[in-house]
Amino acid sequence: MGEIVTVTLNAALDVTYEVEALVPNATHRVAAVHRRAGGKGVNVARVLATLGAEVVATGLAGGSTGAEITTDLATAGVPARFAPVAGDSRRTVTVVADGDATIFNEPGPAVAPGEWHEFRALFLELCRDARVVVLSGSLPPGVAPGAYAELVADARALGVRVLLDADGEALGLGVAAGPDIVKPNAAELERAAGPGPAEEAASRLLGAGAAAVVVSRGADGLLAVTPGGSWSARPSRRLPRNPTGSRDAAAAALARALLRPGPADWPAVLADAVALSAAAVLSPVAGTVDLAAYHALSQET
Numbered sequence: 001m002g003e004i005v006t007v008t009l010n011a012a013l014d015v016t017y018e019v020e021a022l023v024p025n026a027t028h029r030v031a032a033v034h035r036r037a038g039g040k041g042v043n044v045a046r047v048l049a050t051l052g053a054e055v056v057a058t059g060l061a062g063g064s065t066g067a068e069i070t071t072d073l074a075t076a077g078v079p080a081r082f083a084p085v086a087g088d089s090r091r092t093v094t095v096v097a098d099g100d101a102t103i104f105n106e107p108g109p110a111v112a113p114g115e116w117h118e119f120r121a122l123f124l125e126l127c128r129d130a131r132v133v134v135l136s137g138s139l140p141p142g143v144a145p146g147a148y149a150e151l152v153a154d155a156r157a158l159g160v161r162v163l164l165d166a167d168g169e170a171l172g173l174g175v176a177a178g179p180d181i182v183k184p185n186a187a188e189l190e191r192a193a194g195p196g197p198a199e200e201a202a203s204r205l206l207g208a209g210a211a212a213v214v215v216s217r218g219a220d221g222l223l224a225v226t227p228g229g230s231w232s233a234r235p236s237r238r239l240p241r242n243p244t245g246s247r248d249a250a251a252a253a254l255a256r257a258l259l260r261p262g263p264a265d266w267p268a269v270l271a272d273a274v275a276l277s278a279a280a281v282l283s284p285v286a287g288t289v290d291l292a293a294y295h296a297l298s299q300e301t
């Protein structure tokens with residue numbers, strides 16, 4: 001069905017508010033509201049679909065929010081097959097002000113063991129036609145911290161390459177299952193590998209089982225650490241608007257790179273990921289990239 005499968009276990013309806021300034025303890029008048037299917041893997045799928053990649057978004061979704069998520073994906077033309085859960089999928093709220101974003105992520109619905117097993121069967125089915133899977137975002141209540149490790153093992157057993165973007169115990173256990181790329185930000189890297197320079201901490205994740213580590217460093221760009229060497233790339237200039245989905249756009253670029261056989265051309269892969277995530281920052285909502293901006297930014301990096 002899709003060459004690339006993106007997994008969002010805690011799918012969300014992303015609500016984005018644009019306000020003039022964010023002031024604690026004050027009442028805000030919202031200038032613009034956006035409601036979109038979201039969650040990190042959904043954003044990755046949307047970006048990949050925009051780029052013309054053959055992608056399918058999967059995960060867990062339920063209730064009226066889940067229905068809104070799947071309807072929105074269908075309207076946007078993003079192929080999706082979600083396993084149902086009885087609970088209502090979560091909302092996230094992002095407040096965009098002064099060229100930056102403040103994010104509120106709800107915990108998500110409680111997932112029953114039977115619902116997880118149904119999802120796992122769907123995941124295996126989708127993996128049979130896939131070459132790359134992207135596992136992204138937080139786990140909803142009821143899904144065990146070892147869930148990503150199970151999915152990494154499932155995918156690898158079928159010869160499918162894996163990109164893992166997670167946090168905390170889910171990341172630590174997932175790394176031990178041997179993903180092709182793990183993609184933490186600086187805080188997630190420190191939680192998973194301890195303090196110290198990013199390159200050293202990332203090397204510890206290589207020792208723990210990851211084949212490559214790509215660290216998102218916000219405005220400082222990306223750092224790739226592999227057994228064959230380290231590379232970095234940074235955006236040519238600071239772009240203010242909504243950085244919420246920029247890491248997901250970078251993940252989309254890395255997923256496309258995993259489709260190519262053989263060792264990665266890391267300088268080119270990182271330059272592409274930086275340009276795509278910079279184009280995502282220019283968009284008002286997560287998961288959207290303007291292709292003209294991406295192509296223009298690609299010339300700059």
Ligand SMILES: O=P(O)(O)OC[C@@]1(O)O[C@H](CO)[C@@H](O)[C@@H]1O
Nearest residue numbers: 012038039092105137138244286
């Ligand atoms: O709670 P998670 O899954 O870590 O993060 C969820 C989330 O804030 O991340 C995306 C941006 O990366 C948003 O679109 C999304 O809803």
